[in-house]
Amino acid sequence: MSNLKTVLVLCTGNSCRSQMGEVIINHDLAGLVRGISAGTKPQPKVADGAIEALKLAGLPTEGLYAKDVEAVMDEPIDLVVSVCDNARETCPIFPRPVPRIHLPFHDPHGEPLESFITVRDDIRARLIPAVRAALGL
Numbered sequence: 001m002s003n004l005k006t007v008l009v010l011c012t013g014n015s016c017r018s019q020m021g022e023v024i025i026n027h028d029l030a031g032l033v034r035g036i037s038a039g040t041k042p043q044p045k046v047a048d049g050a051i052e053a054l055k056l057a058g059l060p061t062e063g064l065y066a067k068d069v070e071a072v073m074d075e076p077i078d079l080v081v082s083v084c085d086n087a088r089e090t091c092p093i094f095p096r097p098v099p100r101i102h103l104p105f106h107d108p109h110g111e112p113l114e115s116f117i118t119v120r121d122d123i124r125a126r127l128i129p130a131v132r133a134a135l136g137l
Contacts, residue, residue: 004031005033005078005079006033006075006077006079007034007077007080008037008038008069008072009021009022009025009038009083010037010039010040010081011082011084012039012040012041013039014066014068015039015042015045015047015050015066016047016049016107017123018037019037019046019050019054019064020050020054020120021035021123021127022035022064023059023060024059024124025127025128027059029132029137032137033131037067038069038072040069045065046064047109049108050116052113053116053120056117079098079099079100081100081101081130081131081134082102082103083104083123083127084104099134101130103127105119105123105126106118107119
C-alpha cells in the first residue's frame with residue numbers, strides 16, 4: 001500500500017465546506033494525502049453552490065455525497081480538520097488518538113454562488129498549508 005496520509009475534513013452538515021476541503025486536498029496534495037470528509041449531522045445532499053464552485057475551478061465532483069462521521073470511524077485517519085465551530089465542539093472520539101486542528105470557514109449556505117467561490121478559494125489558501133504543516137509535508 002502507499003504512504004498516503006489520510007485527512008478527515010469534518011463539519012456539521014458535510015454539504016459544503018468539508019466537501020470542498022476533501023476535493024481540494026485530493027487535488028492539491030495528490031500523491032501525498034487522501035482527503036475524506038464527513039459531518040456530525042449530515043445534510044441530505046451536497047450543496048449545489050459547492051458543486052458549482054468546484055466545477056468552476058476545474059475540480060472533480062463525481063461521487064460526492066454527504067456522510068455521517070460514523071461512516072469513517074474505521075478509516076486510518078492521520079489528521080482531523082474541523083472547519084466549523086459546531087464540528088469542533090461535537091467532534092467524536094476516534095478508536096485511536098488522532099491529531100486535530102481547527103480551521104473555521106464561513107458558511108455560504110443560502111448565499112449567491114460568489115460566496116461559495118470565495119469560501120472555496122479561502123479553503124484552498126488556508127487549508128492546504130495547514131495540512132502540510134500539521135503532517136510535516
